[in-house]
Amino acid sequence: DTAVSQTPKYLVTQMGNDKSIKCEQNLGHDTMYWYKQDSKKFLKIMFSYNNKELIINETVPNRFSPKSPDKAHLNLHINSLELGDSAVYFCASSLTAMTGARDYGYTFGSGTRLTVV
């Protein structure tokens, strides 16, 4: 059983297109996150949802919009894709927003490698 699953695993698309990445967790966690890993391997947080409510919204372009239909799902929609959006995007979850992350840490998905051409 995959704890945090992302689809697709690879995504190649042209500049200007709109695409979505889906994430689902079956751990019963309340909080989910999107992280972006750049070419230098740094992971940086983009968004976090707690029970479908947005709690972290870092400085990312408005073209990126997260959507959480329920606490087990957090999707990432990207409009008007640009070359600089090419990266690996990781979804993660934690038991709760603060104490769960503090006491148990994060569980990450396997990542989605997005390539914009």
Added chain:
Amino acid sequence: KQEVTQIPAALSVPEGENLVLNCSFTDSAIYNLQWFRQDPGKGLTSLLLIQSSQREQTSGRLNASLDKSSGRSTLYIAASQPGDSATYLCALLYNFNKFYFGSGTKLNVKP
């Protein structure tokens, strides 16, 4: 602002060696520190989690230490094996529930 640095960026050792990976951070007001392993094309696997009140954690051949006063953590791998080859990332839970990551140490264990 929290900054996380991992040294070395890459490390190549022969099988069987004991090795130490380093992680340093600039702000000691962290909630916890987590070491992850990243394999090519795969996600991040959690190895060890150290709470801010703890000094170390052990799991099998892995031992992680935390010294908040000096802003350092180390990951010790005993009797390294080729299967240990991966990129190792340290991450700090800091400032609410955001994780700050280092850029990783790419480890290659040669048979």
